[in-house]
């Protein structure tokens with residue numbers, strides 16, 4: 052089977068609605084709030100196997116995923132010039148503020164995905180922290196993504 056799915060076809064990908072209903076409460080709130088529990092955080096980007104593995108091992112070396120799930124995901128692919136829909140499984144590793152997914156079809160075709168914003172964090176100043184209601188303490192660091200607004204907090208005084 053040849054399955055070529057340029058990521059420009061991404062809009063034609065959709066999630067299995069019934070299955071999503073079952074697992075939606077398992078998706079951690081901190082990620083769900085980015086785009087709602089029924090949907091994966093956007094954007095969803097196909098990446099190379101090499102990049103996926105690099106990111107995966109970097110994350111795993113500091114913390115385990117918050118949640119691991121699998122979803123049945125249909126993708127439309129061209130087969131011999133004719134478009135066909137395939138039902139595959141995506142295993143999703145939810146990390147602190149994004150997820151990594153790998154899609155497999157009968158153990159054959161595999162696609163690797165970065166799910167969510169590629170955050171660019173900027174640390175808030177003391178004044179900004181106070182304004183946002185965070186402790187002003189020097190050891191309490193607050194970072195906000197300049198692209199999506201997601202906030203992470205690191206308390207180095209722990």
Ligand SMILES: [Zn+2]
Nearest residue numbers: 168170196199
């Ligand atoms: Zn972001």
